[in-house]
Amino acid sequence: MIGTITPLVQGVAARRARLTVPIIYGAFQLSSTAGGVLVAVVVRAMRGVTPALATKLSETAPLALSAAALYVLAAKMTGRMPLPMRNQQVPIEWRSRFSPVRALLLYGLVLGAGIFTRINALAFYLGPVAAIIAPTTLLGLAPWAVFAAGRAAVVLTVSHVGAPRFRDQRETVVGWGFHHRPELEGLQWILMSAVSVAGPLAMILGQRAGA
Amino acid sequence: MEQRGTVDTGSALVRVTRAQALAVAGSAGSVVALVALGFGVTGIWWLVIAACLVAGLAEVGGG
Numbered sequence: 352m353i354g355t356i357t358p359l360v361q362g363v364a365a366r367r368a369r370l371t372v373p374i375i376y377g378a379f380q381l382s383s384t385a386g387g388v389l390v391a392v393v394v395r396a397m398r399g400v401t402p403a404l405a406t407k408l409s410e411t412a413p414l415a416l417s418a419a420a421l422y423v424l425a426a427k428m429t430g431r432m433p434l435p436m437r438n439q440q441v442p443i444e445w446r447s448r449f450s451p452v453r454a455l456l457l458y459g460l461v462l463g464a465g466i467f468t469r470i471n472a473l474a475f476y477l478g479p480v481a482a483i484i485a486p487t488t489l490l491g492l493a494p495w496a497v498f499a500a501g502r503a504a505v506v507l508t509v510s511h512v513g514a515p516r517f518r519d520q521r522e523t524v525v526g527w528g529f530h531h532r533p534e535l536e537g538l539q540w541i542l543m544s545a546v547s548v549a550g551p552l553a554m555i556l557g558q559r560a561g562a
Numbered sequence: 563m564e565q566r567g568t569v570d571t572g573s574a575l576v577r578v579t580r581a582q583a584l585a586v587a588g589s590a591g592s593v594v595a596l597v598a599l600g601f602g603v604t605g606i607w608w609l610v611i612a613a614c615l616v617a618g619l620a621e622v623g624g625g
Binding site: 413416424428462465470471472473474475477478481485490493494495497498499500501502503504505506509531532535536537538539540541542543544545546547548549550552553556557560 | 580583584587588590591592594595596598599602603605606607609610611612613614615616617618619620621622
């Protein structure tokens, strides 16, 4: 992904006047976040098919989140349980087919949505689950939106910070991402474990508060 | 977190199994969960949002 987008971001930024660089970066950030929010809205709209079931799910949302987190952890541990994903990368030909700015916006939308590309991050799966079961729309959209925002932010950070030092060393820029992935993956394992533990506890706390 | 690998602790390289890594993550996660729920039942949603943010940052090389 970074290998595809970083040169595009750098190329677009280099061709524009200094003042428009933040606008270009902002547009990529916004398009990615919009991609995440859009798919979250579509997934959440599925609640309308069976409103009664959706309400029931929302009442037990902490347990469902806990179960989802445990399932993903187990799937990653064993490697034998299915985790749905479209195992493809963003189309590299968009760089030549569309103008740089349009290609950036399209890449942002697709990457922010997440479901149209390969998924390496295990915590991503909490986003779709939250979109369906969250008791409020804000809580339903927020996880997917922050995933999309984070995904765009790290691309822009690598593109911007890494570019001057590694302008002619694209592989080094790409390597930066892979170098830091283990720490972020470990943090995800901790947070996923936290969600799986917090689910039952939150239900108990909620029942005590309601009693 | 892969089957068996090395983890750079900063001062030395140590070998860990997946079970050991999961045990560490689970222990740390339990503490994080208790802290989050200390802020109320909605603490689990903050955990979910934090996890998704980290997932986005970790997708630096994917997609």
